[in-house]
Amino acid sequence: MTELVLIGIGAGHPDQITLEAVDALQRVDVFFVVDKGPERHDLSQFREAVCRRHRPDEGYRTVRLPDPERDRHPADYGAAVRDWHQRRAELLAAAVHAELASDGVGAFLVWGDPALFDSTLRVATDVALQVPGLEIVVVPGISSIQALTARHRIPLNRIGRPVQITTGRRLAAGEVPEGCDLVVMLDGAAAFMTLPDLDHIYWGAYLGTTSEMLIEGVVADVRDDIIRARADARERHGWIMDTYLIRRNDQLGGASRV
Amino acid sequence: MTELVLIGIGAGHPDQITLEAVDALQRVDVFFVVDKGPERHDLSQFREAVCRRHRPDEGYRTVRLPDPERDRHPADYGAAVRDWHQRRAELLAAAVHAELASDGVGAFLVWGDPALFDSTLRVATDVALQVPGLEIVVVPGISSIQALTARHRIPLNRIGRPVQITTGRRLAAGEVPEGCDLVVMLDGAAAFMTLPDLDHIYWGAYLGTTSEMLIEGVVADVRDDIIRARADARERHGWIMDTYLIRRNDQLGGASRV
Numbered sequence: 001m002t003e004l005v006l007i008g009i010g011a012g013h014p015d016q017i018t019l020e021a022v023d024a025l026q027r028v029d030v031f032f033v034v035d036k037g038p039e040r041h042d043l044s045q046f047r048e049a050v051c052r053r054h055r056p057d058e059g060y061r062t063v064r065l066p067d068p069e070r071d072r073h074p075a076d077y078g079a080a081v082r083d084w085h086q087r088r089a090e091l092l093a094a095a096v097h098a099e100l101a102s103d104g105v106g107a108f109l110v111w112g113d114p115a116l117f118d119s120t121l122r123v124a125t126d127v128a129l130q131v132p133g134l135e136i137v138v139v140p141g142i143s144s145i146q147a148l149t150a151r152h153r154i155p156l157n158r159i160g161r162p163v164q165i166t167t168g169r170r171l172a173a174g175e176v177p178e179g180c181d182l183v184v185m186l187d188g189a190a191a192f193m194t195l196p197d198l199d200h201i202y203w204g205a206y207l208g209t210t211s212e213m214l215i216e217g218v219v220a221d222v223r224d225d226i227i228r229a230r231a232d233a234r235e236r237h238g239w240i241m242d243t244y245l246i247r248r249n250d251q252l253g254g255a256s257r258v
Numbered sequence: 259m260t261e262l263v264l265i266g267i268g269a270g271h272p273d274q275i276t277l278e279a280v281d282a283l284q285r286v287d288v289f290f291v292v293d294k295g296p297e298r299h300d301l302s303q304f305r306e307a308v309c310r311r312h313r314p315d316e317g318y319r320t321v322r323l324p325d326p327e328r329d330r331h332p333a334d335y336g337a338a339v340r341d342w343h344q345r346r347a348e349l350l351a352a353a354v355h356a357e358l359a360s361d362g363v364g365a366f367l368v369w370g371d372p373a374l375f376d377s378t379l380r381v382a383t384d385v386a387l388q389v390p391g392l393e394i395v396v397v398p399g400i401s402s403i404q405a406l407t408a409r410h411r412i413p414l415n416r417i418g419r420p421v422q423i424t425t426g427r428r429l430a431a432g433e434v435p436e437g438c439d440l441v442v443m444l445d446g447a448a449a450f451m452t453l454p455d456l457d458h459i460y461w462g463a464y465l466g467t468t469s470e471m472l473i474e475g476v477v478a479d480v481r482d483d484i485i486r487a488r489a490d491a492r493e494r495h496g497w498i499m500d501t502y503l504i505r506r507n508d509q510l511g512g513a514s515r516v
Contacts, residue, residue, distance in 0.1 A: 008404075015281060018400060020273035081417045115407035115414040122413060138411050140404035142276060146266075149373035150396040155380060156373040159339045162424035164438065170420060177435050180422065 002100050002134050004124055005107040006114040008141015009050050012241075013208025016142040017050065024139050025054045028107040030099050031062045032092065042237060047109045063099050065091050077169070085119055089126035096131055111241075113143040117167075117185045144243045145183050147207035151214055154202060156245070157181065163245075171195075182246040190227060195219045198249035201226070205233055205242035213242075260358050260392050262382055263365040264372040266399015267308050270499075271466025274400040275308065282397050283312045286365040288357050289320045290350065300495060305367045321357050323349050335427070343377055347384035354389055369499075371401040375425075375443045402501045403441050405465035409472055412460060414503070415439065421503075429453075440504040448485060453477045456507035459484070463491055463500035471500075 007024050010016035031051065033044070051060070068087040074080035100106050108120050115121065121138065128134045145165070149156050157163045162180045168187025172194060176182070184191065192201060197220035205213045213229055215222050233240050265282050268274035289309065291302065309318070326345040332338030358364050366378050373379065379396065386392045403423070407414050415421045420438045426445025430452060434440070442449065450459060455478035463471045471487055473480050491498050 010276070013278065015278035016276050016398065018268070018274050018276050019280070020271065022277070023273060078417050113404055113414075115404060115412070117415060118413070119417075121411070122417075125411065136411050138408040140274065140400045140408040142398045142400070143404075146371055146373060146398035146401075150398040153379070153383070153394050153396050154373070155376070156371075157375060157423065159336050159377075159380075160425055160427065162422050162428060162433075164420050164422040164435070165415065166420040167418055169418065175420075177422070177438070180435070 002096065002102055002131070003105045003137055004096065004127070004134055005105060005137045005139060006110050006120055006124060007107055007139045008113045008143075009047070009109045009111065010142040011112045011144040011147040011207050012046065012212075013142075013147065014046075014049065014053070016147065016208055017054075018139070018141070021139050021141060022054050024107065024137070025050070025109075027105050028055075028060050029101070029104045030106045031060060032095060032106055032108050033062055033064050034067050034088070034108075035064050036067055042239070043111060043241075046111075050109060061099070063095055065095055081119070085123050085126065088119070088123045089130070092123055093127045093130045096127060096134060102133070110141065113141045114138050115140070116143050116145070116165075144185075144204075144207055144241065145245075148183075148202065148204045148243055148245060151204055151207060151212070152202045152216055152245075154245070156183070158247070176248075179248070179250055181248055184244055184246065187242070187244075190230070192219065192226065192244060192246070193223055195223075195246060196249060200247040200249065201244055202247075203229075203242065203244040205229070205240055206237075207243075211237065219246075260354065260360055260389070261363045261395055262354065262385070262392055263363060263395045263397060264368050264378055264382060265365055265397045266371045266401075267305070267367045267369065268400040269370045269402040269405040269465050270304065270470075271400075271405065272304075272307065272311070274405065274466055275312075276397070276399065279397050279399060280312050282365065282395070283308070283367075285363050286313075286318050287359070287362045288364045289318060290353060290364055290366050291320055291322050292325050292346070292366075293322050294325055300497070301369060304369075308367060319357070321353055323353055339377070343381050343384065346377070346381045347388070350381055351385045351388045354385060354392060360391070368399065371399045372396050373398070374401050374403070374423075402443075402462075402465055402499070403503075406441075406460065406462045406501055406503060409462060409465060409470070410460045410474055410503075412503070414441070416505070434506075437506070437508055439506055442502050442504065445500070445502075448488065450477065450484065450502060450504070451481055453481075453504060454507060458505040458507065459502055460505075461500065461502040463487070463498055464495075465501075469495065477504075 070084045165183045168191040172191035199219045202216045328342045423441045426449040430449035457477045460474045
């Protein structure tokens with residue numbers, strides 16, 4: 001049986017990787033890497049450091065896959081993403097066929113957790129439908145949401161209350177549910193600027209790394225600080241990976257904000 | 259400085275613990291354990307196995323804290339929980355004072371991730387307000403949600419779409435947001451029975467352990483199977499820890515269910 005393992009390697013802290021992930025890493029014959037261009041240089045360095053640390057034997061190969069062109073401002077976002085996945089699945093199916101023995105183990109090292117706003121699992125599932133005998137294995141990893149709450153030392157949820165994980169795109173479109181705190185992912189356009197003044201924001205970037213940045217406070221007080229921090233960071237690193245939790249200032253929670 | 263470390267130890271798989279958690283475990287002088295009574299015997303066995311594995315030196319002490327009485331059917335759920343936390347905080351503050359040296363390290367081993375539907379962090383934060391010089395550290399762990407999606411080999415979110423993490427209590431009360439998939443925690447009363455027939459459920463219990471159970475399918479097809487599986491498991495183990503993801507059968511996602 002051929003295996004394709006999606007290994008969550010955490011959100012940036014080199015020790016936020018599980019023993020299960022380390023064990024999985026040690027079984028890998030071929031690491032597949034999707035070539036994202038120079039802006040993701042730090043991310044690929046992190047992946048390489050993970051390999052060097054946990055595979056000192058160097059008994060593996062790395063196979064680079066091109067990333068198909070993608071329409072970044074499509075009329076139909078979902079359809080454009082699915083089309084892009086489809087083309088990635090074709091490239092990966094060919095690579096699995098060409099590079100892995102029938103009892104071989106291929107792997108992707110996935111930033112954070114493979115289940116959370118990452119397309120690798122969808123692509124791999126498509127490939128498994130095309131390649132008979134290919135088994136998909138998912139190894140969970142610490143997500144940026146968990147790194148965020150850990151570093152701010154806050155619970156994700158208030159007592160007995162819901163939390164919605166959503167995107168910057170939806171927040172910017174005004175899709176803010178009532179009575180529900182929010183975690184916002186993939187917010188390239190600073191959608192938090194649209195939040196009410198009295199909401200409370202817990203923001204973090206490059207979590208767990210030496211470049212980590214944390215800002216928290218009432219939105220009215222800190223939104224400009226976050227804008228400045230993001231601009232500085234983008235200039236310094238060439239990219240930013242950030243996320244935030246919003247405690248809505250609504251009446252449902254009464255006096256308790258935590 | 260005195261440290262109180264909340265260490266996430268994962269949802270049941272002994273290897274789903276991070277290197278950071280193992281390092282933290284190795285610095286601990288005193289493990290605090292809240293005595294939950296016999297029904298949590300398996301959980302305390304898991305904690306003890308974690309200690310035996312990662313602290314073969316046995317150079318630590320274990321201090322048991324009683325769990326204050328709690329009204330399980332209060333008129334005001336939030337107030338009852340906050341009152342219970344307050345009494346736990348008083349007990350913990352006294353224990354930190356009595357058991358930890360001024361440079362000592364105390365810890366709780368927290369099931370799953372310390373940020374997610376667990377009260378230890380709230381209690382610890384209260385204690386830090388009462389005990390000068392007490393530093394709280396949070397070490398994230400793999401949550402049952404992550405174990406669930408990994409074992410079902412599914413993404414948590416559909417492409418660009420939100421996911422709400424909520425409770426069985428809220429689901430039973432009909433608080434089901436539109437256009438949003440759901441993760442349901444703490445569902446002691448089988449609130450999934452109230453879901454529409456065509457929603458899709460991914461259910462799991464004792465995730466990552468040798469007793470793991472997984473069921474998935476359209477709600478109409480599998481809801482009775484889940485009821486039976488839960489009843490059998492409760493009889494066999496004396497307790498159950500389960501969670502599930504619901505893909506709502508709404509129109510927003512079009513043809514794509516994944």
